[in-house]
Amino acid sequence: MKKILSLGLLCGLILASPIRAATTTTINGVFEKTVHAFSETYAPLGQIPASELMNQPVVGIDENRGLLKVQTARGIVLIAGAAVTTTKAAAAPRETACSYIATLSASSTGSSAGFADNCKPSGH
């Protein structure tokens, strides 16, 4: 199933209009065959086929609940950002030099339970 969805994502990317992609954020990937959708007044619309969302423009973000407003053939629907990927990349964290972040501990019993990998400098 993932392969089919990935293929759909790839096709979507290839077929997407270059002009629209340059100016408008569009849905370029989904994780399931169907996606839970809501009306602009948050009424549940049930699950709509992912194909109805692919390559459709994101016309805004619902400020109250953080949902994406997507223009579809059935009108504007709200969907959770976690359910899809879009052509707009998130802002990147600032780059760091890791200039002094080095442990003097020899035991390596520290944590790797961080949110992300830590800086691993060549040494201090």
Added chain:
Amino acid sequence: MKKLLALAGTLSLLGCSSTNPGIPAQGTYISHITPLASYPPRPPLQKLIFPVNTGIEGIVVDPAVTSYMEQIRDRLLAQWSGVRPDAPIFLSVDEHFSSDVSPAGAMFINAGMIQYFSDNPETQSEDAFAFVIAHELSHILLGHAANKAANTKLEQRFAGIGEIGTMVAAAAGGGAVAGSAKTALLALYGAHAVGEYGGFPSWSRSQEEEADTLAVDLMAKAGYSVSMAETSLNALDTADKRDAAEAALKQKAVQEKAQQEAEKTQQNNLATAVLNPLLTPGFSLLGTGLGYVGKGVTYVHLDHPHAAERREELSHYIDRNYADLIPSLHKAPFQNWIRSHDVQKFLQQSQAINDVSAVAPKKNWQKTRQLLSKIGEPVRSSQIWLYFNIQTEAGLGQNKQALADLTTAAQRDDVILKIVTIWANYLNSQGKTDDALAYLAQQQKLFDDPSTLPQQIMIAKKAKKTGTVDGLVMECQMTGIDSLQQACSAASKS
């Protein structure tokens, strides 16, 4: 042999009780977890914040900044049905976009993480930030960090005890005895280790997925929008791609350079190029390029799965369990907090101390002093500020003041390992050998970390305390840590 012993020790203890069965195919993860019956009591600060205090950055304490994060933590923790650990939160001036937990159950939020939310207004909701807190809290609730630390230490001690067994047996009469002595010691030590550490699972990257998943469960139960969990993972994903692109650029540059050099060599010495296939462009260039990029790729993703993978797994899980939940976002409290004077001050000061760390190695002490003087509380009270200030004072010849500051810093319970080593060296330089050794031994116990053993050996050796040196070398051997053993060996021969 060392690796085999470590493996044997680990394997013999795997399969002990686990607190959770893994992420289920159906239903929520949290409903399948049997919470731990208890968490270890909160240790002294020095042990609580280990290993952050083995780096120069240490911690920053500022309740004006962390109290809001503690409210989020408490709201999440209220959803946990089991015993609730303290999970204290500390700040770090680390610019890296991350956060962490210590084996003893403290959380550390990097300036780099807070900075991201400050820089990007579209990310500013308590819901999005709650995922970061919930992720770290989940590691604590699931006992991940403590287990990993215990696992590593145990493996090292198994390796160390094997070597001691060999030493004992060799002293007793040769290789035939070595095996049985080793086995006996291993059995004895193994029993002790089981009693000390209890059962533990092997450490794996799947624990990241477990922490992400439990975080989402806690968020949902606390009334947060779980869809906002994607915020930080999306940022990581962008960073992943940026790092990959940079690695590709570096690869290309290395390849081009190698090709140019190979062509130059070929032109200069055509006969050699023909005779030696290693000098032909395609061959040498490929080897150099792949080697470099391979290193870069593993550097970026050494411990954690790709953010895109984590995001996809979470999306499936959210779709299965929480797709119909679309609560209102909690924006105002977060925006008030992230834009507050206290938070912005901490971020500015973190940036400033990072600037100091870049200038200090150049030993431009006037410049360093100027930068340090502009840093106020809370970073001014941190060990990293003290460390650079002591360096600066010493660099400017203000030895009396440097010594006063070093004396204070060395006695604090948030002391960093670097200050410990400097203070012990100072004591030793003043002929106070016993004081230096006692201080290092005390700090070794408080850190629960053997890193100062080579320094202790060196000091004892200089003072001609042969018995002490022998004992410390044996203790060092017991750690099973290659690099440390080598350093101890070198110190004992110095």
